[in-house]
Every structure is written in C-alpha cells, then in structure tokens.
C-alpha cells in the first residue's frame with residue numbers, strides 16, 4: 001500500500017479527518033488500519049487556541065482515535081521554541097491554547113498592558129481589541145522578540161463564514177511596526193519538524209488538504225506529501241500550483257491502496 005513507503009504519517013486536521021463539526025466518512029477506519037500496520041502518526045494544527053487535549057477529544061468525537069500526546073499544535077511548538085531560547089516573559093495576543101502552552105514551559109504570560117516583555121506572541125484571538133494590539137505593537141517596536149504561532153489569513157467559522165485569522169491580527173502589528181514576525185505554523189518548518197519528532201520515524205508523509213500550507217510546508221523540507229481532495233484545494237489547483245504534492249488522493253482510503 002502507498003503508506004508502506006513511509007514510517008510516519010503526519011495529518012492536518014480540518015479538511016482531512018473532519019470538516020468543521022462533521023466527520024469525513026471512513027477517516028477513523030483508515031487511521032485505525034494505519035496504526036494496525038505499525039505506522040507512526042501525529043496530528044498537526046496551526047490553530048493555537050485549543051489545547052492538545054481538546055483537539056484529541058474533538059478527533060474522538062469525529063470517530064478518529066487520538067491522544068493529546070500525538071497532537072502538535074502551533075501553540076506547543078511556539079512555547080518549546082521560546083523556552084529553548086531562554087525567553088522568560090511574553091505578552092500574548094492569543095487564547096487559552098497558547099497561554100497554557102507558554103505557562104507549562106515556564107514562560108510567564110504578562111497580564112494587563114506591560115511596558116516590558118522578552119517576547120510578543122501572536123495567535124488567533126477572538127478577544128483581541130485595540131489596547132491589546134497597541135500594547136503588542138509598542139513592545140515589538142521597542143525590541144521584544146516577535147513570534148507568531150501561525151499566519152493564517154482567515155479562520156473557517158462553523159457557519160461557513162471566514163473570520164480574521166491570526167495572520168490578520170499579525171498584519172496589524174507588522175504594519176504598525178514595520179517588523180516581520182518569525183512564524184512557527186505551517187508552511188514554516190518548526191511545527192512540521194516538531195510533529196515528526198513527536199511521531200518518531202524518519203520517512204514522513206505529510207497529509208493535508210491545502211497546497212499553500214500543508215503541501216508547501218512539506219516541499220520546504222523536501223518531504224513527500226499527499227493532497228487529499230476532501231477539503232480546500234482542488235485537483236486543478238494542484239496541477240497549477242508551485243507546490244507539488246507527491247500524491248493527489250480522492251480521500252484517505254487511497255493511503256491503503258497501491259499508488
């Protein structure tokens with residue numbers, strides 16, 4: 001089967017294993033078959049607002065067996081990266097997922113409107129307002145490390161509309177300061193290398209539904225990738241894309257068949 005070319009399979013979530021709050025039929029069975037064949041798996045999400053436990057619980061609701069230890073969120077990768085650099089304090093534009101991930105590695109999350117911080121961290125934040133953006137921009141302008149969990153332009157809301165994503169909030173701060181943040185989430189390498197470390201193994205296949213994040217990210221690391229057509233990107237977009245998936249698959253079940 002196709003999956004036998006690899007020892008680790010890294011899965012994007014929305015558009016691959018579920019669609020918002022609807023399961024993708026058969027996804028849970030495919031994952032179970034891959035596990036039974038001894039494949040290592042990890043789940044990768046740019047969304048920094050939810051904790052790994054909540055992500056795993058949602059996967060279980062969608063019929064996909066998962067535990068928190070298999071989930072790499074952009075929040076977790078960001079926290080690990082900052083801790084490794086000796087960052088001790090951060091002002092955060094972001095929700096519970098990134099806040100708790102930072103606290104767990106010993107980076108203190110500053111409340112109110114601080115005048116000093118080692119770092120400014122930007123993620124998806126449904127409570128962001130002008131004072132928060134102003135504080136973040138002021139700290140960035142005065143030299144704080146500037147890191148974004150991800151730069152997704154929009155967030156796919158449950159009702160099908162698109163809300164401003166982390167990238168839209170980030171753009172406000174970048175525009176105000178003229179500084180560009182270091183971005184951790186897909187298509188940037190940190191989250192993908194962290195996910196592979198989490199899965200273990202050395203021959204990864206990235207499985208995703210978006211050319212500009214999942215496939216571009218794999219491309220940047222010279223990893224093979226599979227675009228599944230159950231989400232955002234289409235076959236004709238894949239043909240025209242600068243990022244070339246190794247495989248284009250109608251659905252996840254194709255992982256269990258010969259290429």
Ligand SMILES: [Mg+2]
Pocket residue numbers: 012013014015016208209210231
């Ligand atoms: Mg997706």
